[in-house]
Amino acid sequence: MKNDRYAHLLKNVEKPGRYIGGEYGEVVKDKNSVDLRFCFCFPDIYEIGMSNLGMKILTAILNNTDYCWCERCFAPWADMEEQLRKTKTPLFALESGDPLTEFDIIGFTLQYELSYTNALNMLDLAGIPLYAADRGDDLNAYPLIIAGGPCAYNPEPLAPFFDLFAIGEGEESLPELAELYLECKKQNMKKSDFLRKAARLEGCYVPSLYEVTYLADGRIDKVTPKYDDVPAKVKKRVVQDLDKAYYPTQPTVPYLDVVHDRIMLEVVRGCIRGCRFCQAGMVYRPYREKSPEALDRCAQALFAHTGYSEISLSSLSISDYSELDPLIDRLLKWTDDKKVSLSLPSMRIDAFYEQLMKKVMSVRKSGLTFAPEAGTQRLRDVINKNITEEEILIACRKAFDAGRNELKLYFMNGLPTETDEDIVGIAELAQKIVDLFYSEKRPHRSVEVTVSVSCFVPKPFTPFQWEPQDSLESLERKQALLKNSIRTKKITYKYHDAKTSRLECVFARGDRRLAPALAEAVRQGQRFDSWDEFFDYDKWMKIFEQTGVDPDFYTTRRIGFDETLPWDHIDIGVTKRFLRREAEKAYAGVPTPDCRTQCSGCGVKCLERNIKL
Amino acid sequence: MKTIRVFFKKTGNIRYISHLDTQRAMIRALMRSGLDLAYSEGFNPRPKIVFAQPLSIYQESEYEIFDFRINGETPLKEIREKLTAAMPDGIEVFKVAEPVKKLSACAWARYRITLTTRKSAAEIQNALSGSITVLKKTKTKELYCDIAAQIKELSVYEQDGKVVVETVLPAAGNNYLNPNYIAAFLADKIDGFFVRRIFLYDSDGKPLE
Numbered sequence: 001m002k003n004d005r006y007a008h009l010l011k012n013v014e015k016p017g018r019y020i021g022g023e024y025g026e027v028v029k030d031k032n033s034v035d036l037r038f039c040f041c042f043p044d045i046y047e048i049g050m051s052n053l054g055m056k057i058l059t060a061i062l063n064n065t066d067y068c069w070c071e072r073c074f075a076p077w078a079d080m081e082e083q084l085r086k087t088k089t090p091l092f093a094l095e096s097g098d099p100l101t102e103f104d105i106i107g108f109t110l111q112y113e114l115s116y117t118n119a120l121n122m123l124d125l126a127g128i129p130l131y132a133a134d135r136g137d138d139l140n141a142y143p144l145i146i147a148g149g150p151c152a153y154n155p156e157p158l159a160p161f162f163d164l165f166a167i168g169e170g171e172e173s174l175p176e177l178a179e180l181y182l183e184c185k186k187q188n189m190k191k192s193d194f195l196r197k198a199a200r201l202e203g204c205y206v207p208s209l210y211e212v213t214y215l216a217d218g219r220i221d222k223v224t225p226k227y228d229d230v231p232a233k234v235k236k237r238v239v240q241d242l243d244k245a246y247y248p249t250q251p252t253v254p255y256l257d258v259v260h261d262r263i264m265l266e267v268v269r270g271c272i273r274g275c276r277f278c279q280a281g282m283v284y285r286p287y288r289e290k291s292p293e294a295l296d297r298c299a300q301a302l303f304a305h306t307g308y309s310e311i312s313l314s315s316l317s318i319s320d321y322s323e324l325d326p327l328i329d330r331l332l333k334w335t336d337d338k339k340v341s342l343s344l345p346s347m348r349i350d351a352f353y354e355q356l357m358k359k360v361m362s363v364r365k366s367g368l369t370f371a372p373e374a375g376t377q378r379l380r381d382v383i384n385k386n387i388t389e390e391e392i393l394i395a396c397r398k399a400f401d402a403g404r405n406e407l408k409l410y411f412m413n414g415l416p417t418e419t420d421e422d423i424v425g426i427a428e429l430a431q432k433i434v435d436l437f438y439s440e441k442r443p444h445r446s447v448e449v450t451v452s453v454s455c456f457v458p459k460p461f462t463p464f465q466w467e468p469q470d471s472l473e474s475l476e477r478k479q480a481l482l483k484n485s486i487r488t489k490k491i492t493y494k495y496h497d498a499k500t501s502r503l504e505c506v507f508a509r510g511d512r513r514l515a516p517a518l519a520e521a522v523r524q525g526q527r528f529d530s531w532d533e534f535f536d537y538d539k540w541m542k543i544f545e546q547t548g549v550d551p552d553f554y555t556t557r558r559i560g561f562d563e564t565l566p567w568d569h570i571d572i573g574v575t576k577r578f579l580r581r582e583a584e585k586a587y588a589g590v591p592t593p594d595c596r597t598q599c600s601g602c603g604v605k606c607l608e609r610n611i612k613l
Numbered sequence: 614m615k616t617i618r619v620f621f622k623k624t625g626n627i628r629y630i631s632h633l634d635t636q637r638a639m640i641r642a643l644m645r646s647g648l649d650l651a652y653s654e655g656f657n658p659r660p661k662i663v664f665a666q667p668l669s670i671y672q673e674s675e676y677e678i679f680d681f682r683i684n685g686e687t688p689l690k691e692i693r694e695k696l697t698a699a700m701p702d703g704i705e706v707f708k709v710a711e712p713v714k715k716l717s718a719c720a721w722a723r724y725r726i727t728l729t730t731r732k733s734a735a736e737i738q739n740a741l742s743g744s745i746t747v748l749k750k751t752k753t754k755e756l757y758c759d760i761a762a763q764i765k766e767l768s769v770y771e772q773d774g775k776v777v778v779e780t781v782l783p784a785a786g787n788n789y790l791n792p793n794y795i796a797a798f799l800a801d802k803i804d805g806f807f808v809r810r811i812f813l814y815d816s817d818g819k820p821l822e
Contacts, residue, residue, distance in 0.1 A: 001626060011671060011805075016629035024638070024701040253641060255627075255634045255701070307644030307699070309659075338644075339658040 001097040002028075009083040017256050018046035019080060021072070021094030025252040025305065027059075028095055029069040035182055038062050038070040039093050039103040039143070043110070043118035044530070046074040050252070051260035053314060054109055054149060058170050060248035068178055071095040071103075072252075075118040075528070076125065084125055091125035100126035105181060106143045107166075107174075110151035113507035114500065114530035116158060119147070120522045123161070130519055132163050132208060139191045144181060148174075152205075153236075153283050154460040154567035157510035157518060159207035163191070164198055166205075167570055168236030169269075171245055173203040199230045203237030206230070210569065212512055218553060220511060220564040233571040242269055242288040249301035253308075260312065262343070263302045265295055267327070268315035272595035274602075275373070276384045276586050277415065279459035280316055282574050285604040287595055292327040299331060303340060311335065312343045319344075320594070345369070368399055371410035374418075375425025381589045382417050384463075384582070389429065396433050405444035407433065413478050413495075414456040414470035416586060423478050426451060427485035434490045450492045453482065455501035459508050460567045461574065463582035466559040469505045472498050499537040503529065506544075506554045511566035514554075517547040575603035614651045616680050617692060618822075620708035624673045627703030632667040638701055643681055646699040648692060651682035665719045665813055665821060666784050669791060674810035678821060680716060713822040714815050721765060721814040722784035724792040728776045729805035737776050738769040740802060747794045760798075763790050784813060 001021050010016035031037060040059050042049030049055060049072075062070035071093035076084060084091060090099040100106055100122075108119045120130050128142055129135050135142040147155065148166035155165045166173050177198060184194040192208075199206040209230045213221040225232055239245045247266065254261070270287035271280065299311055311331065315321060331342060372392055374380045380387065396407060411426050430451050437447035455475050458467045470478075475498035486493055507514065521543050528534035544551055559565070561580055568576070578601060585592060592600050599605075623635070630638070643650055643660045652658040665678035683692070693709040700706060728737065745761040766781040782790040796806040813821045 004626065010629055016670070017631070017634060020626045020629050022626045022702045024641070026702075253638075253701075255630045255638050257634065257637070304645060304647070307641035307646075309644060339652050 001095060003097060005097055006089070006092070009080070009087060009089060012083055013077070013079045015046075015077070015256065018074065018077065019092075019094065021097075023252045023254050025250055026095060027063045027070070027252075029063075031069060031096060031098070034067055034069045036068040036105070036178055037098075037103045038068055038105045038107060038178065039073050039100055040070055041073045041100075041106055041108045041119070041122055043075050043108055043115040043122060044528075045077055046254070047256055047258045049074045050254045050256075050258040052109065052111065053264050053266060054170070056248050056251045056264075057246070058107075058109075058148075058174055060251070061171060061175060061246055062178065064246070065175065065178075067182065069095075071098075073100065073122070075115075075122055078528075078534075081121075081125065081527075090127045091122055101128060101143065103143045104185070105178065106145050108145075108147040108162075109149040110147050110155070110158075111149050112530060113151055113504045114535075116151075116507060116518055117522050117527045117529055119158075120161060120518060121527045124522060130161050130522070132161060135163075135191075137190045137192050139181075139185055139189060139194060144191070146177075150279065150283060151508075153279075153570055153572060154508065154510070155205065155207065155570075156512050156566040157507050157514040159512045160515045161518075162207065163195060164204055164206050166237070167203045167234050168572075169239050170237070171239050173201065173237045176201055177204060196227070196230070202235055205234040205570065207512075212566075218550075220566060222564055223566075223569045233569050235571045236283075236573060238286065238573070239269070239288075243290050243294050247298055249298055250305045251302070253306050261308070262310035262312050263299065263306060263308045264312050264314045265299050265302070266290070266314045267295060267318060268321050271316035272320050273317055273386070274384055274582070274592055274594065274600065276382070276463040276582055277373075277412065277456060277459070279462050282461045282579075282602075283572050284316065285572075285574055285602065289321060289323070292323050292330050295327055296330040300334065303338065309339060310341050310343060312345060314345075320596075322596075368404055368406065369408040369410065370395065372429065373410065373412050374415060374422060375411065375427070375429055376422045378589060379415060379418060379422045379425075381591050382586045383415055384586070384591050386591050386594070389432075392429065393432065393436060396436055400437050400440075400442055400447070403443050405437070405442070405446065406448045406450075408450040408452060409433075411451060411453045412456045413453050413482070414475050414498075414501075416456075416464055416467045418470075418478075420478070420481060423482050424485045426453065426482055427487075427491075430486065430491045431488065434488060447490055448492065449490060450494060451482075451486070452494045453479070454496040455498050457501050457505045457508055460565070461572050461579070463579045463586060465509070465565070465579065466561060466563075466583060468558045469502065469555040471556050472502055475501070497532070497535070500530070500535060502551065502555055503535075503537070503540055506549075506551050509554045509559075509566070514549060517543055517549050520547050573602075573604035578602040614682055614684050616712055617683050617689075618678060618680050618710050618712045619696060619706055620710070621677050621679075621700075622673075622675050622705040622707060623668060623677055623703060624675070624705070625703040627701065628671055628673045631670045632664075635668070636662070636664060638704075639679060642696065642699040642701065642704075646695040648687065648695055649684040651684055663716055665716050666722065666786075666789070668810060669793065669808075672792075672808040672810060676810060676812045676820070678716070678719075678813060680712060710822070716821075717786060718815040719813050719821050720783065720785045720816040721781050721818065723766075723779070723781050723811040723814070725809045725811055726778040726780065726792055726796055727772075727807045727809070728778065728796075728799070728803045729807075730776055730799075730803040732776065732802050734769045734771045734776045737778065737799065737802065740799060741767060741769065741778070741795070745795065745798050747798050749794070760790060760794055763788075779811075781814070 059070045062068045073093045144163050146164045147162050152165045195206045198204045211224050215221045268289050270284045272287050373385045458464045479495050650660040661682045663680045668674050689709050696706050744759045746759045768779050792808050815821045
C-alpha cells in the first residue's frame with residue numbers, strides 16, 4: 001500500500017510486513033477505473049497464503065481483465081487482530097489498504113478444514129455479518145461472500161455463511177461469475193435474483209437454494225433444490241486444455257520468508273494413482289499434463305520476473321509425468337548456468353532412480369522424502385498404495401549409494417482394517433532401512449531416518465468416505481505402540497496430534513448443522529486451529545456440547561453405503577458407484593491399477609471433452 | 614570479477630521489512646536484473662552481497678550501501694539501470710560505483726529522529742544534556758548503561774512544527790548504537806518517533822564511498 005494509514009497499528013506488531021503489500025510484482029490499479037473490486041482472502045497468515053498456487057493463478061486471471069482489480073487479504077496474526085479490535089479498525093486489503101466492506105466480491109480459498117474459523121473471523125474483523133441471511137437482499141449492502149478450493153467440495157458446514165461456492169477449477173468460472181455479477185449489479189438486481197442466475201452457471205453452488213431434510217436418527221434424508229431451474233447436482237468445473245490455460249508468469253514476490261518461496265511450476269493436474277484415502281487424487285481428476293515446451297517457456301519467464309533460485313515441479317505425483325526426462329533436460333540447459341536448482345517434491349518410491357537424482361542434485365542438495373503410507377504390504381494393498389517393500393528398499397539403497405544419509409518417510413495411522421501388526425510394521429520397515437545403510441561402508445558415517453505419522457481422516461469423495469475414523473483413544477494407543485516399537489536413535493519419530501485430526505474429520509464430513517458451532521467458536525475466540533499454540537480441543541468439545549453437536553456422529557460412526565451424504569449434491573465427475581467399488585476392493589485387499597495401465601471406470605470421463613491420458 | 618558498490622534509499626512502507634528480508638529482496642533483485650553475477654561456492658550458490666550496516670525495521674534511510682560482485686565489464690550506467698528496474702517499491706538506487714573504501718571503514722551514521730511530542734525542542738535538548746541511561750538488551754543479558762559518551766554529535770531543533778533530534782552515532786561492525794535508544798530514553802516525554810538515517814560515514818567522518 002502506498003499510503004501510511006495504518007502506521008499506528010503496524011508499529012505494535014511483530015511482523016508488519018504481513019500487512020503492507022508493496023512487494024515486487026504487486027498489482028496496483030486505479031480503483032476508480034475498474035468496475036469490480038475483488039478481494040481474494042486466504043484464511044491463514046501471509047506466509048502460508050502467499051505460497052498457495054491457486055491464489056496466484058486466480059488473482060492473476062482477475063487482474064488480467066480491464067474491469068477488475070483483485071487485491072489480497074490474509075488472516076491477521078493475534079497481535080494484529082488485537083490492534084484492529086482495540087482501535088476498531090476494519091480488516092483491510094493489502095494493495096489499497098481499503099476496508100473489505102468497500103469490495104464487491106470477497107472470495108475465500110478453503111484449503112483445509114481447520115481454517116474455517118479464520119475465514120469467519122476475517123468477516124467479523126471486516127464488520128460483515130457472518131450469516132448470509134443477515135446481509136440482506138441488496139447487492140450493494142455488503143460484498144458478495146464466496147469461496148472455493150478443495151474444501152468447497154463439501155462446503156456444507158459453511159453453507160449458511162457463504163452466498164456461493166465455486167466448485168472445481170476457477171480459471172474459467174471465476175471470470176464468468178464476475179461478469180454476471182457486474183451485469184446484475186448494473187441492472188440493480190436483488191441479491192437473491194442474482195444468485196438464482198448464478199446457480200445456473202456450471203460449477204456454482206448457491207447453498208441457500210437447497211433444502212436439507214433429516215431423518216429422525218439425525219442422518220440426512222435428502223437435499224432438494226428449492227426451484228426447478230436450480231440444478232439438483234452441481235457439477236465441478238474443469239480446465240480442458242491445461243497447456244492453453246492461463247498461467248501467471250509475473251507473480252508477486254514476497255519480502256517475508258514464506259513457506260514455498262520459490263518458483264512453482266504446475267506440471268500436472270490430477271493423479272493416475274487412486275490411493276483410496278486421498279481426496280486430491282479423486283477431486284482433481286481427470287489427469288492432465290502440460291507439455292515440456294510450455295513448461296520450459298513458463299519457467300524461464302518466471303525466473304526472469306522473480307529472481308528465485310529454485311524451481312519446484314508441482315504435481316501430486318511428479319514421477320508419473322510421462323515427459324519428466326525431457327522436461328528436466330530442457331530446464332537443466334539453463335538452470336545450472338543461472339544457479340537455479342530443481343526440486344521434485346512428490347517422487348514416488350518405485351520411480352526413484354539415480355540418474356534423475358544426480359541431475360537434480362547437480363546444483364543444490366534438497367531433501368529426500370518418500371511416502372509408503374502404511375507399514376505392511378497387506379495394508380498398502382488395502383489403501384491402494386501400489387508399492388512393495390522391495391521397491392522401498394531399492395530406492396533407499398540408491399539414495400544411500402548416491403551419498404544421502406537423511407531420509408524422511410510419511411505414514412498414516414488409523415487406516416481402515418489396520419491392526420497392531422501394521423503399526424509395528426512401520427517401525428520394522430524403518431529399522432530395515434537403517435540396517436540397509438549399515439550393511440555397507442558408506443561416505444557418511446551415520447544415517448537419520450525420520451518417520452512422520454499422521455492420523456487418517458476419512459474425506460468426502462474418497463473410497464474411504466464411509467469409514468469410521470479411529471477413536472482418539474485408539475489413535476493415541478497406536479502412537480504409543482509405535483513409539484515403543486522403535487529401538488534406535490537413528491530413527492526420529494514424529495506424529496500428529498490425534499485431537500486435531502478428530503476436529504478435522506468433524507468438519508470434513510460435516511453438514512449444515514455444524515454452522516452454529518463454527519459461529520459460536522469464532523465468538524468465543526477460536527482461531528488458527530491448525531496452529532498448536534491456538535488449538536484448544538477441550539474448548540471445542542465444550543462448544544459442540546453447547547451447540548448440540550455430537551462429534552462421534554461425524555467421526556467414529558460408520559456411514560452406510562446407502563445413506564445420503566451431506567455432499568451428495570456436489571458432482572466431482574467420479575461416481576459414488578466407483579468409490580463404493582473401490583471400498584469393497586479395499587476390504588478384499590485388492591489393488592486397482594493406475595489409470596494409465598487400465599481405466600478403472602471412475603466416471604470422470606464424462607467431464608472430458610478431449611483430454612488425452 | 615569486480616566489486617560494485619550500490620548506494621540506495623529505503624523509504625516508505627518498505628521500512629516495515631526487516632534487514633534480513635530486505636537482504637533477500639536485494640539478492641532476488643540482483644538475480645532478476647540479468648547482470649552477470651559472481652556466485653559463492655558450495656551447495657547453495659548465492660550472489661556475493663555484503664551490506665555496510667544493517668538498518669533496523671521501522672527506520673528509513675537516505676544512504677544505504679551494499680556491495681556485490683560481477684563478472685566481466687559492464688558500464689556502471691547500465692548496472693544502475695538494470696538494478697533500478699529490478700528493485701521493489703521503496704528502494705531507490707541513486708548511485709552505482711566502484712568502492713573507494715572498504716565496507717569495514719563504516720564507522721558513524723547520521724540520523725534524524727522526528728518526535729511526536731508536546732515538549733519543546735529546548736526541553737528535549739535539556740533532557741538529553743546529561744547522562745543518557747538506557748536498558749540495553751543483548752541475546753544473553755540486560756543491563757543499564759549510559760550511552761551519552763558514545764554520541765558523537767547531537768542537536769535538537771524544530772522543523773515543520775515537529776521536534777527533531779539529529780545525531781551522529783557509532784555504526785561500525787563491532788560498535789553500533791541504535792538511535793532507538795535515544796527515543797527509548799525520551800519515552801515519557803514523547804508519544805511517538807520516527808527514525809531516518811541520513812548518512813553513513815567512514816572513520817574520517819566523510820560519507821562512506
